[in-house]
Amino acid sequence: MECNMGSSILCKSCLFSSILLLLVAESHSQGIVSRATYYKSSDGFGTPTGACGYGEYGRKINGGRVTGVSKLYRNGAGCGACYQVKCKVPLYCSEDGTTVVVTDHGEGAHIADFVLSQNAFAEMALPDMASKLFSYGVIGVEYNRIPCLYDADLLLKVHETSKYPAYLAVLLLFLPGADDITAFQLWQEESNEWKPMHRAYGAVYDTTNPPLGALTLRFLVTVSADYNYWVQLDNVLPTDWEAGLTYNTGISS
Incomplete structure (x- = not known):
């Protein structure tokens, strides 16, 4: 076509016909189990030197809630994809997690699929619990691909x-x-x-x-x-x- x-x-x-189909599919999905870590920056945003080539756009898009990915990078085809990522640490994690945009390639310790910006990592936490999540370094997560809007x-x-x-x-x-x-x-x-x-x-x-x-x-x-x-x-x-x-x-x- x-x-x-x-x-x-x-x-x-x-462009948008598949969005509605995916929204329905995601609503019934249990999510894929993986791991996530984070990288530091002075403002909690992403990096302008990400492997996707986005530059400053890749640093600030989505309020700086961005991520590097390993196997989901797919030689660059995964650049720009959006994911809902929820952490699985009891007592510290919010129900909604965070929504991130792929802007980089990277693999964290312990085969982490997601290397999140600090802003994204912190958003997975319940209020006043972000420091607890950061102390873990690497945490278990559940994720789904979702439409970017x-x-x-x-x-x-x-x-x-x-x-x-x-x-x-x-x-x-x-x-x-x-x-x-x-x-x-x-x-x-x-x-x-x-x-x-x-x-x-x-x-x-x-x-x-x-x-x-x-x-x-x-x-x-x-x-x-x-x-x-x-x-x-x-x-x-x-x-x-x-x-x-x-x-x-x-x-x-």
Whole structure:
């Protein structure tokens, strides 16, 4: 299936149809048992040097409630995913736990799946019990993947490593839903075909010698092993695109 920004209603339907299905599924889930630890920072937020390539966005998104993951990183396909994580320490843990966004790759001691920011780790605790959780270092948790919901439009960022006009690297910010982005392609007007982009690392896709002029891209949303679809972004980058800038896709979260 391919969504074209020329029909925005269809695109939004494509992106969000799976959200409702996942919400129903998660409500009946017992959660997956694992472990979590945390990393320190001066303000409790994330790190701008995370392996997903998000930079400052990866430090502050979701109020700094972010996480590095090990096996859930999946060579970068797990970047941007949201999880509800609940700790399992008697007397100290809240019922709701915390909701985190994956921004980094990392593995804590004792095979911890989640390496949470301090803000996220503390939010799992009951009031005035965060210090008790921190004293454990590594704790048992239960987690579920949940849809990401943002009060912002989906943005396409030209990564800072891009060099106009010979090298282009991009990534998506404020990606809604609970599905993976598994491919990016760039439209080649001269040859009338799509050129695959390479996953440089994390959430960053790149290509050399992109066409001159406004650029049309598309990304592949993978819902399951049997179902995926393309979302097309017509002329999403202007002729004079710049490294470090973000461009609105017109898709609302």
